[in-house]
Amino acid sequence: MPPAVLVLGGSGFLGQYVVEELTRGGEYNVVVVCNDGGSSFSSSATSSSPSVVASVPGNLATGEGLLEALVEAARLGRPGPGQPQSHSPGAGLAAVVNCAALSSPAECERDPERSRAVNVPGKLVAACNAFARATSLPDSECPCCRERPPPFLVQLSTDQIYAGGREGAGPEAASLWREEEAEKRVPDGRAAGADEFNSAAQDGDDESGHLRDFDPESPAVRPCNAYARQKVSAELLLARAYPRSVCLRSSVMFGTLPRDKRAVKGMRFLQFCDEAIKRSAAAAAAAAAAAPGSDAAAGGATSASFFDDEFRSFVAVADVARAVAASVRMWGLGDGLDRGACALLPCAVNVGGPERLSRAEFARLVAAARGLDPGLVEAVPSAAVARAVPSPRDISMCVSRLEELLGAKPLSVAEALKDMPPEEEERGEEAAAA
Numbered sequence: 001m002p003p004a005v006l007v008l009g010g011s012g013f014l015g016q017y018v019v020e021e022l023t024r025g026g027e028y029n030v031v032v033v034c035n036d037g038g039s040s041f042s043s044s045a046t047s048s049s050p051s052v053v054a055s056v057p058g059n060l061a062t063g064e065g066l067l068e069a070l071v072e073a074a075r076l077g078r079p080g081p082g083q084p085q086s087h088s089p090g091a092g093l094a095a096v097v098n099c100a101a102l103s104s105p106a107e108c109e110r111d112p113e114r115s116r117a118v119n120v121p122g123k124l125v126a127a128c129n130a131f132a133r134a135t136s137l138p139d140s141e142c143p144c145c146r147e148r149p150p151p152f153l154v155q156l157s158t159d160q161i162y163a164g165g166r167e168g169a170g171p172e173a174a175s176l177w178r179e180e181e182a183e184k185r186v187p188d189g190r191a192a193g194a195d196e197f198n199s200a201a202q203d204g205d206d207e208s209g210h211l212r213d214f215d216p217e218s219p220a221v222r223p224c225n226a227y228a229r230q231k232v233s234a235e236l237l238l239a240r241a242y243p244r245s246v247c248l249r250s251s252v253m254f255g256t257l258p259r260d261k262r263a264v265k266g267m268r269f270l271q272f273c274d275e276a277i278k279r280s281a282a283a284a285a286a287a288a289a290a291a292p293g294s295d296a297a298a299g300g301a302t303s304a305s306f307f308d309d310e311f312r313s314f315v316a317v318a319d320v321a322r323a324v325a326a327s328v329r330m331w332g333l334g335d336g337l338d339r340g341a342c343a344l345l346p347c348a349v350n351v352g353g354p355e356r357l358s359r360a361e362f363a364r365l366v367a368a369a370r371g372l373d374p375g376l377v378e379a380v381p382s383a384a385v386a387r388a389v390p391s392p393r394d395i396s397m398c399v400s401r402l403e404e405l406l407g408a409k410p411l412s413v414a415e416a417l418k419d420m421p422p423e424e425e426e427r428g429e430e431a432a433a434a
Contacts, residue, residue, distance in 0.1 A: 155246070
């Protein structure tokens with residue numbers, strides 16, 4: 001029996017990719033926490049895997065069912081190869097992965113209390129700590145069983161925690177944000193009051209033995225909307241109160257929709273580009289047929305508009321799932337990280353593609369991959385559109401830590417699109433109406 005991983009948000013766009021990646025080749029058993037009691041999760045995407053994929057009810061906002069979900073995941077797993085075959089009932093749980101989020105900035109602005117309860121995982125942290133206490137065996141001769149540490153946690157975060165541009169820099173300035181710019185060094189362990197980790201400070205990752213700590217006061221950290229502020233709070237919570245964790249700061253993800261499309265809320269950016277460019281091509285063809293040689297036929301009146309002054313490190317969703325699985329393999333041990341290893345954990349890893357691209361540049365790459373004219377995409381400034389929620393201008397990221405984690409470069413947009421044909425299938429009602 002392989003070790004187990006508990007996944008929150010496993011029925012969503014990223015979550016389905018993560019479940020498939022974790023169960024590939026039977027590497028892990030996976031338990032998916034579903035807010036609706038499990039009815040939204042389908043294991044069809046992993047039907048060819050020998051792994052066990054189960055779903056259990058749980059509520060990230062209220063904490064209801066989370067401890068029971070952790071216990072169930074531990075029941076379905078055992079310590080991985082090379083790990084002590086502990087008798088503790090919690091030893092089979094390799095890690096917890098939290099993909100769940102209310103990621104619509106507009107929704108977060110409309111209902112900050114509800115979205116914060118989901119996006120700042122305080123109830124999950126409490127459940128993980130309660131699980132560690134419940135599965136400890138005080139009379140055991142094994143140190144790992146006698147006082148079990150809480151499970152390792154992989155938390156999905158966002159590139160939107162970064163400032164939208166360098167202070168004092170002009171609009172054309174381009175500089176990739178690095179994780180170190182949102183960190184500081186502390187001499188007494190990553191977590192204030194986390195004495196059990198303070199003894200590991202001498203094994204830290206710089207010459208003075210100091211550890212990395214998330215620094216919300218850094219000039220690099222300038223969230224400009226409610227969603228980003230909530231993610232900053234989540235990172236701060238984990239850095240200070242739950243050191244056995246890593247935050248994966250994802251850029252805009254793109255990819256084909258997973259097999260179970262019903263649980264994927266909203267329209268993803270790739271699908272939005274596909275539909276906008278397809279409409280533009282159809283309108284241009286109709287205009288050309290109606291009035292050959294006119295300006296409309298040339299594309300000026302039929303182009304799809306995308307911003308040319310908002311820059312991102314667009315990342316293939318499969319690469320984000322690979323980063324999650326690599327984090328679990330590296331740090332998610334069935335019997336827990338030792339203190340020195342926990343001291344060396346990075347607070348965060350930037351998870352993006354290798355290119356700094358504007359939205360317009362991304363859309364042109366999509367058009368080219370579909371065999372359409374990139375000229376169908378019109379580049380416009382973001383100021384041309386009135387937006388209810390502010391969006392950062394340039395949050396493109398350096399991904400050197402990601403490359404170390406994966407042991408390879410993430411895919412470029414053009415490379416990833418080769419394996420992503422346009423989707424003709426109907427999506428769920430909510431996605432189609434978005």
